[in-house]
Amino acid sequence: MTIITRFAPSPTGYLHVGGARTALFSYLFARKNKGQFHLRIEDTDQERSTDESVQAILDGMQWLGLNWDSDLVFQTQRFDRYKQVVQQLLENSKAYRCYCSKERLDELRAHQIETKQKPRYDGHCRHLTEQKNAPFVVRFKNPESGSVVWNDMVHGKLEFQNTELDDLIIARTDGTPTYNFTVVVDDFDMHMTHVLRGDDHINNTPRQINLFHALDAKPPEYGHLPMILGDDGQRLSKRHGAVSVMQYRDAGFLPEALLNYLVRLGWSHGDQEIFSREEMVNSFDVAHINKSPAAFNTEKLLWLNQHYMKTLPADYVAGHLAFQFKQLNIDASQGPTLIALVQAQAERVKTLQEMAEKSHYFYSDAFVYDEACVAKHFNKDIIPALKLFIQKLEALTDWNKEAIHGVLETTVNETGLKLGKIGPAIRVAITGNTTSPALDLTLCLIGQSRSVQRLQKAMAFIHGM
Ligand code: GLU
Numbered sequence: 001m002t003i004i005t006r007f008a009p010s011p012t013g014y015l016h017v018g019g020a021r022t023a024l025f026s027y028l029f030a031r032k033n034k035g036q037f038h039l040r041i042e043d044t045d046q047e048r049s050t051d052e053s054v055q056a057i058l059d060g061m062q063w064l065g066l067n068w069d070s071d072l073v074f075q076t077q078r079f080d081r082y083k084q085v086v087q088q089l090l091e092n093s094k095a096y097r098c099y100c101s102k103e104r105l106d107e108l109r110a111h112q113i114e115t116k117q118k119p120r121y122d123g124h125c126r127h128l129t130e131q132k133n134a135p136f137v138v139r140f141k142n143p144e145s146g147s148v149v150w151n152d153m154v155h156g157k158l159e160f161q162n163t164e165l166d167d168l169i170i171a172r173t174d175g176t177p178t179y180n181f182t183v184v185v186d187d188f189d190m191h192m193t194h195v196l197r198g199d200d201h202i203n204n205t206p207r208q209i210n211l212f213h214a215l216d217a218k219p220p221e222y223g224h225l226p227m228i229l230g231d232d233g234q235r236l237s238k239r240h241g242a243v244s245v246m247q248y249r250d251a252g253f254l255p256e257a258l259l260n261y262l263v264r265l266g267w268s269h270g271d272q273e274i275f276s277r278e279e280m281v282n283s284f285d286v287a288h289i290n291k292s293p294a295a296f297n298t299e300k301l302l303w304l305n306q307h308y309m310k311t312l313p314a315d316y317v318a319g320h321l322a323f324q325f326k327q328l329n330i331d332a333s334q335g336p337t338l339i340a341l342v343q344a345q346a347e348r349v350k351t352l353q354e355m356a357e358k359s360h361y362f363y364s365d366a367f368v369y370d371e372a373c374v375a376k377h378f379n380k381d382i383i384p385a386l387k388l389f390i391q392k393l394e395a396l397t398d399w400n401k402e403a404i405h406g407v408l409e410t411t412v413n414e415t416g417l418k419l420g421k422i423g424p425a426i427r428v429a430i431t432g433n434t435t436s437p438a439l440d441l442t443l444c445l446i447g448q449s450r451s452v453q454r455l456q457k458a459m460a461f462i463h464g465m
Contacts, residue, residue: 029284097128150205195221
């Protein structure tokens with residue numbers, strides 16, 4: 001049997017991390033089993049669905065590299081098919097026209113609440129024999145007795161009594177299909193074998209299984225993923241900061257880091273923390289999905305991000321870093337290559353955004369000296385050493401890290417000033433601050449003439465102090 005899974009987002013917002021994790025698990029399950037993974041846009045709610053949101057979902061999926069097989073499916077392009085299935089169910093007496101007015105349904109509901117019954121449709125039109133010339137909805141004839149049982153891939157055996165379930169509306173008065181119905185028709189037509197989705201859908205599943213049976217079809221296997229909580233134990237939401245996948249890109253995360261983070265969110269493989277995409281595919285196993293909610297841990301995501309910045313090929317990381325410079329409006333064309341920058345900074349920062357922000361001085365001379373650094377490290381005692389250092393730098397014919405290091409050492413030796421005194425002053429002179437990669441490397445990357453100019457400017461500044 002070919003395993004077929006899908007991710008079926010409703011395009012009513014961005015692709016959030018919960019959705020991305022559902023997509024990832026469905027993707028991994030299919031890939032692991034050499035099956036197929038599909039993407040279906042559930043846009044039947046035309047008031048809440050937007051094109052921007054469809055685009056945001058596609059961008060998020062592409063950025064994460066969650067490639068889907070065959071064409072994207074849009075529910076809004078399948079209305080004829082839904083109508084056809086509604087008709088089929090009516091003809092087979094598995095559905096019926098319900099003419100109940102809103103007033104009647106409101107009264108019924110009020111009465112049920114008053115008498116402490118669970119509000120549900122009472123089947124008033126279920127046994128009507130003649131058709132009326134009046135507006136109607138189409139309701140599914142849910143079985144009146146027995147129960148729906150399934151062996152959930154995550155939660156194990158789940159059972160719902162049919163008496164708890166309503167005769168679901170499958171088509172509204174205007175003929176448009178409703179949510180639970182379209183999902184079933186699609187999962188049926190797309191030959192889904194396994195459905196992984198958020199556990200907010202658990203209550204829909206028994207209704208959907210009954211619909212499958214009414215279509216004389218075998219329902220897929222279902223697995224309901226526990227929700228994701230924020231660091232504070234509350235359901236993950238905007239309050240916790242970034243929740244959309246593309247916000248993570250904007251904040252300087254690599255897709256590899258977010259994917260690796262998401263795969264461990266409620267799933268484990270021994271105590272392994274780092275997973276390449278290939279390892280994820282090979283080790284993924286539904287049996288190890290956790291039943292209880294997973295808590296989001298930003299620190300761990302940052303740790304993974306740094307791990308990937310350090311270990312993925314620098315030219316690949318540099319490609320993602322370029323985006324950050326663009327965001328910050330920094331022209332990185334004059335100065336060290338982004339590859340060299342990644343190599344110099346990956347150890348020192350947690351995100352690519354931080355890397356770009358802390359690297360502006362490599363590309364622009366327009367920085368100001370940090371006041372506290374000036375107070376601490378700039379003073380007239382160091383002028384002779386600075387002067388000597390500049391002379392020696394200017395004389396270098398080969399501008400490389402080792403040569404610069406040698407110049408630093410001889411300056412220290414010849415002036416008798418400690419490196420601890422002159423080093424920070426040089427750093428402030430060339431970067432504005434005392435936080436930068438190693439001094440020789442920083443000078444090397446800034447370049448000879450630029451470094452010399454900055455040191456001269458600092459010397460003039462100290463003279464004027
Ligand atoms: N469209 C639903 C959602 O975005 C998912 C439905 C499903 O996976 O069955 O929550």
